[in-house]
Amino acid sequence: MIINSASAPPPTASAPAVRAPHRALADALGLIAVALGPSLWLSVVQFAALFGPAPAPLTRDAGTVLVAVSITAGALWLALLVRVRHCPGSFRPRLTAGAAAVLALWALADRGILPGLGGDYRIAEALLCLWLVSEVLHRHGITPASLPKASTTGRRWRWAAPVVVGVAALVLVLLGSGISGLWHAYGPGPVTSQDQISLLRITSTPQFISRAVWAGVVEELALTAAPVLLLRAAGAPRWQWVALPVGLRIVIHLYLGTPAIVYGLVGVAMVVLVVRYGRALPLAAGHALADWPMTQLPSSVGPLVAAGVVLAAQVGLFRLEKSLRPDPTEPGFLARWWTNGGSR
Template identity: 30%
Template sequence: MTGTLERTWAGAPAWRLLLSAGGLLAVGCGGSLAACVVHLGGLYGLAETSEAWHRVDVVQAGAAAVAGGWLCWRVLRRTGLPYGQLSPRAAGLGAAAVVCAGASVWTAVPSADPTVWEPVPFAVTLTWLAWEVTRSHGLRLQKQIRLADAAERTRWGQVAVLAAIATAVGGVASTLLTRVLPWAADSSVLPVMQDDQLTVLGIDSLSALGAGAVMVVAVEDVVVVAATIALLRAARRPVWQIYALVCVVEVLLHGYMGAAAVGMAPFAAGRIWLYLRFGYLTPLMAGHGAYDVVHTLLMELPPLARVVMMLPVLAALVWVEWHTESQPPAPVKDDRPQAGPESATAAPDGGSATPDPS
């Protein structure tokens, strides 16, 4: 499979790349996996005690502290704050990192009056951390997008639509499993969640939905898909290992569904393929987040109303596809320098081996 992710430096040993990938997964998914363990225990008849949820809060607070400290360390190393002359830009980045780290830890600590926006600082910190960690290994989380290229803008939109479709496939598969498994298997062996997804996740308002979408996109798209795939590919891991690891992590993150979480494997596999094929992160985030928000809002409506509301969206997508296919893209002027002794050599994985100037 030909990848499109860009690599700017090939000097990191494989063990460092794998260690970074494991660290990002542990920090990003630790709190969610701890919560899934409590939910899954409830499906098997164990009591969801306040002590169990307190342990989940401790895990999340620890993950936030590690993520914040790691982010500050990476920013300090990149900007050289402890050494040399202090530039305004470096000082601003260092201050922003400290603020993000402090806010994520502060909101992760259990309080008597929690708010629905508490996951947002951690999501911002996690996204920035993933960018800093991959950058430190000479990797980019997203292929460069030329906004002046109409064909590339169209491709960005198509990837976003395909990401939404992959999310929908996973949602439909897991929903079908919640209906079929209680009838086909012993519920004491393969239990599934009894309540709807919103109730299980504690989403009871639009603000909670927005905060949850930000957190989900940061964890599942930035860390689990983009950063993990970029680091594993740079470490020369085979593609089947990438698919296996990311699919298993995604299924575990949806463990609150019980055995029906297996239905999220196609959701993970589709997004892996899109990222390996196109190298775009932002359309994955847009398609995933938009589908989650729209689908959640439609869940409150009768089935017929959902179909009626989706028809204009489908009609718009068909029109965009027909319109873009009927007009050939404008040619893009290639102003890159010709190959020569001073040009950048190609990286082994097909990207640019030019060192990152910043």
Template identity: 30%
Template sequence: MRVPHIALSDLLRRPSPEPSVLTDAPARQVVRHTIGLLILACWFPLIVTAVTSGHLYGLSLSLSTRTRYVAIWTQFTVAAVVFWWLCWLVFARTPLSRVTPRQRLLQRGAAVLAGAAGMYATAPFPIPLAQVVGNDVFGCALAWLALEVCRAHRVPLRVTLPRTAVERLRDWEITQLVLTVCIAGGALSFLLLHLIRWTGAGVPVMKGGQMATLGVDNIGTLAIGLVSTVALEDVVIVAATTALLTAVRRPAWQIYTLVCVPEVLLHAYLGLPAIGMLVFAAGRVWLYRRYGRLLPFLAAHFAFDLVGGGLMLMQALPFWYRPALGFLFGVLVSWFGARVEKAAKPARPDAQPQPAVSDGDTPQPSGHPDPVSTR
């Protein structure tokens, strides 16, 4: 993989952007909203993991009619909470004193449609692909809710597209860092998985392949399903949680705990090797706290899971297909990085570009604002 000249070493030496700080919202309310988002994001996936992989931990749960009934109604309840919370936030920020009648109609209508679609998507569909699309719809609705919660607390997530060549180079450098963290966490879990299987230790470990455990049998289903994965994990669990808790000046250990624990639990179907996801989660938290750019996280996580899942799905093919796919991915990354770096050279000044800031465009003074009241 070709690394641009200013990518990793220079990027790591740049100062972190000053985090957004709340000035009028009680810190405890922000923490409650953050925990609420985490519960909405993790509740149903954890139930599914407990049912499908609970035998690894001694749980005697089965896919009975009663269990399916409880799971369906749990997911519907979560979607209903997302619907009402999303509509309440969008309606609250779109009075006629702030927006035009047309803007209010469009934004409120979109919130109602998104929330209703998320509720409808929880229905059991007979076609597996339809179920995957339904999960994507719900995941996108929940991601929008996370954006609205951050916006309500005046901690907007930086989701703007880069407009200049230098900004694109900066985002590409961050994407490489996130991809490196994803590879490190995935490789650690993979090594632990095979080490435990080889030693035969009496600890919980996934039986069979990861794609088979997740019920994915082709690359199309994998790619579509990754939409909900990045929406829940990157937008809600990593970005929103990190941004909100940083804004109320919570200690770093609390932020890392509230992100790493859900990430490990969501990958509990791996068994003990799920602890490798600590690197996967903690590294992304550290990078987001430092750079605060969401789009590179979405792109890197999606690409990593797509290529990694594709390699697993190719196990039935001759072995040389897998290194060929890995080589092709490396060539594409190098080619794209070279193009981004070449485009940024004419526009790049002698000094290094400014780090990302709260509005994504204009550097701000690095003064320290007053802390948030916790009363």
């Protein structure tokens, strides 16, 4: 079908379009900096502390400044994206700016930077990150309707795919936690002398639940799904959208010491899930749910036992997913992925 370009309506300023790879990379790095910049900095500082104590101002003052800058920058970026997307004079940009300001003030008070709530629950940061990821993806022409989907049809796929992705993410995080715990106990160093909950300064069940939700959002949406979707849609080389989320996932777990390497393997598997299924929110949900056994079971063996139980269910889910394909005999996904440069 040929469309006469002369008669086609001119594009509007708010119409999303896939952007160049360098713009996609810049926005992916911006998302990571806003969502995880302070955590990346603190993880590197804590890793360096395994070889010798760092000056207190380096960890305390610099971390506070980075948190304040990242939260403020995220709120301003969100307001700007919505303003650009909507026509001048619209009420929605003003409403968004107000909502972003409220979330930013809530987040700053939650972190203790402003007087107020305190407690370091990070719910406001999770909401801000989720909203910002959605707007950045829309800016690049990536909407839920345009996301890559597995080659399946039928109503059953609508619930099967998210469940498969969520449970797979849950299994992967549990395996990563369990293997990391075994490495911590028996593997080569340097490793931290504290458990993960103590290092993250989590002291109550509500704080643990909220921090698990925050971790799922920032690690699986801002660090993994968004960069992969942005860079693939812009035609960036495969090594960029694999190395970026995988490498930074290792960095953000460096506070554990050498066991952080395990999370690189988890990161590779998460990238495969994003490319295969095109689902982001189930990754975050699975990650958040997987953190629960960390406090309910022994640090090294517990997550592995839980992962084994859930893995049995995952095998059944993958079989179900295969049965829902139009052609269950189609070539394996990984074989197609590595032979055609990651395209579908």
